Amino acid sequence: MSEHMQLSLALCRIGLYTCFRALCCKGPPPPRPEYDVVCIGLTGAGKTSLLSRLCSEGSDGIVPTTGFSIKAVPFPNAILNVKELGGAENIKKYWSRYYQGSQGVVFVLDSASSDEELEAARNELHSALQHPQLCTLPFLILANHQDKPAARTTNQ
Structure with missing residues (x-):
């Protein structure tokens, strides 16, 4: 050849x-990297609805979280393991027990809530921002229920 x-x-x-x-x-x-995130907010703020939407689940029949729930939220480049903590008065005192190991915080508030509820949410947010296990973590503050007529703007 x-x-x-x-x-x-x-x-x-x-x-x-x-x-x-x-x-x-x-x-x-x-493997995609996994991040542990804690999701907090007052009762009725929309934490469960947010996670259901992120997980592409139906929003029918959503009931308030009593205690906590954990969901894995898949994204193309990462997985968020979200610990959703119930916002009822008798549950909020236990929130700090679930903070350890978190790498980020999602604080959900109802932007259409009353002034008193908004003040309570502000107090809880400030408590979370000052907590030793959370104060150095990235925070996402989500003003939910923007579709309601009484919703406040982001500046408010």
């Missing part, structure tokens, strides 16, 4: 081998 033919065959073999390795021998994709 001529040298050109041998070189062409060698290049074809290398190309086929490379394609075979790329298609057949990839192995499992690398």
